[in-house]
Amino acid sequence: MSNTGHHRKRNFTDKLEETLIAIILGFMTIITFINVVARYGFNENILWALEVTSILFAWLILLGVSYCVKITAHLGVDAVVNLVSAPVRKILTLIAVLLCVIYALLLLKGGWDFWANFANLPGTEGRWFFMGFEEEFLAKGWYETDDVIMPEMFQIFAVWFNEGEPYEKIPRLIPYVMLPVGMALLLFRFLQAGWAVWTGNKTLIIVSHEAEEAVEEAAAKLGKET
Helix, strand or coil: CCCCCCCCCCCHHHHHHHHHHHHHHHHHHHHHHHHHHHHHHHHHCCCHHHHHHHHHHHHHHHHHHHHHCCCCCCEEECHHHHHCCHHHHHHHHHHHHHHHHHHHHHHHHHHHHHHHHHHHHHHCCCCCCCCCCCCCCCCCCCCEEEEEEECCCHHHHHHHHHHCCCCEEEEEEHHHHHHHHHHHHHHHHHHHHHHHHHCCCCCCCCCCHHHHHHHHHHHHHHHCCC
């Protein structure tokens, strides 16, 4: 198995994605159910339901990417690494982790640059890699979502990002914040995976032949039960 540390005591960061994913799934289910009841039971429509569900689904995907790195669930091809010795396999896996870390850094930069201006913050300079922060940028803190009404209790965001002008709809900086947060989590999980490979707690950062073995084991178990 590629994850020998599976049974260790789990800390807060281990549970982070699982907890958020469960909460998001719960909210998506509740909102969709209420909207269906309103539409077919009362001939009404909750205007903000679709947009909120779409936002939550996007959050779910971004969290799921890092979660799959954590539990070694991303699919990959291990035909080459299985042909080499264990030391060479470790080196190849570490090279793969390094490339994944670089990829995650690029995504983090892009995620920050997309979100930052909506929070009246500077994006980064540099086409590919971080070269400092912008000196001049267009603040977009006043941009709102299309249908999601802004709760009065959250109007403090108007003071922080909209010069005190109350928001009618939730500002886009709130849903878009998952871009840098999700990519930061992805980077963190790749660094964790790299450390696990370096210390010998993992041999691969992908699931491939192990998935086939799991299917075969499940089929064999099912055959015995029947």
